[in-house]
Amino acid sequence: MTTRLLLVDDHPLFLDGVRAALAGADDLEIVGEAHDATTGVALAGDLLPDVVLMDLNLPDGSGVDATVRVLDRSPATRVLMMTMSADDDAVVAAMRAGARGYVVKGAGRTDLLHAVRTVAGGGAVFSPAIADRLGRFFTGMATGDGRRAFPQLTDREVEVLDLIARGLENRRIARELHLSDKTVRNHVSNILGKLGVDDRSDAVARARSAGLGG
Numbered sequence: 001m002t003t004r005l006l007l008v009d010d011h012p013l014f015l016d017g018v019r020a021a022l023a024g025a026d027d028l029e030i031v032g033e034a035h036d037a038t039t040g041v042a043l044a045g046d047l048l049p050d051v052v053l054m055d056l057n058l059p060d061g062s063g064v065d066a067t068v069r070v071l072d073r074s075p076a077t078r079v080l081m082m083t084m085s086a087d088d089d090a091v092v093a094a095m096r097a098g099a100r101g102y103v104v105k106g107a108g109r110t111d112l113l114h115a116v117r118t119v120a121g122g123g124a125v126f127s128p129a130i131a132d133r134l135g136r137f138f139t140g141m142a143t144g145d146g147r148r149a150f151p152q153l154t155d156r157e158v159e160v161l162d163l164i165a166r167g168l169e170n171r172r173i174a175r176e177l178h179l180s181d182k183t184v185r186n187h188v189s190n191i192l193g194k195l196g197v198d199d200r201s202d203a204v205a206r207a208r209s210a211g212l213g214g
Contacts (some may be wrong), residue, residue, distance in 0.1 A: 003120040006049040008040035008066065009082060010059050014105060018053065021109040028116060035059075037066035045070045045073035049057045051120050054082045054099070056090050064094045064196030071098045093152060093196045103126025119138045149210035152194045158212075165204050165213025 005028060009015055015033060022028050032047050034040035038060040044052055052070055056063040067079045079089070081094045081102035091102050101124045103115040115125045148156060156177075163173045174184045197203050207213055 002027055002029050003051060003116065004029050004031045004047070004049045005116065006030075006034070006040070006043055006047060006052045008037070008052060008058070008063070009055040010032045010035045011055075018112070020185055021112050022116070027111060028113075037061040037063065037069075041066055041069045041073065044070040044077055047076050049077055051116060051177065052077055052079045053103075054079050054094075054115070056081055056094065062193070062196055064090055064097050065198065067094055067099050078119045078122075080115055080125070085173045090196075094192065095126070097196055119201065143212070149212075153191060155192070157187055157191050160184065161191050161203065161207050162212040164188070164191075164200060165207035167213075 001176050005022070007015055007018060007030060009018075022030060029106070031049055032043045037060050040054065040058070049120070052067075053062045054067055054070070058066065063081060067081070070077060072081060079099040081086065081091060081099050082105055083091055083102050084105050085091075091211075094102070100119040101115060103112055103125065107115075108180065110210060145178050150161070153161065159177060160173060163176060170184045170188065173179070174181050177184070192195075192203055195203055195206055197206065204213070
């Protein structure tokens with residue numbers, strides 16, 4: 001069977017390289033391309049590709065957020081992230097959002113084909129370092145240890161997230177932590193960005209599933 005691919009990346013030269021790398025593979029077909037998250041999510045819903053190659057950084061938003069939206073519209077689609085650095089915290093956030101793995105930009109044709117075929121076949125593509133961090137995350141969830149569940153957040157951001165999950169508004173959080181209202185707003189904005197969520201309610205859901213807000 002042929003695996004249908006959707007490419008989502010805003011760099012034309014990089015897309016040229018991906019197309020060239022995939023061109024000789026008889027089992028792969030590129031069915032669409034998008035240069036921003038909004039178009040990528042829309043095309044994923046319309047085309048229902050088997051695999052989406054998703055850039056982590058897009059001009060109109062995070063690839064993490066786009067991954068969540070793609071999987072909401074097309075749960076059977078598998079997302080493979082494309083990133084400049086495997087150490088990026090956003091890679092881990094993307095895995096938590098439902099991505100099946102990542103490929104580093106600049107990887108050779110063999111590595112790219114292996115990653116695409118592995119994800120298309122239902123597998124996952126992780127480096128040992130990423131797998132270790134994900135293991136710590138899920139262990140933290142199982143034990144209710146919210147601080148271990150969100151390693152991309154600073155200690156202060158975890159404190160703020162815990163209070164958000166308890167239902168406190170920004171002004172009350174500021175009083176609890178002896179911070180200014182502006183500082184709390186900045187923390188909340190950073191938390192939403194790092195978690196790859198759109199709003200406060202989504203952050204609360206993530207926090208409570210990890211044991212915060214109790």
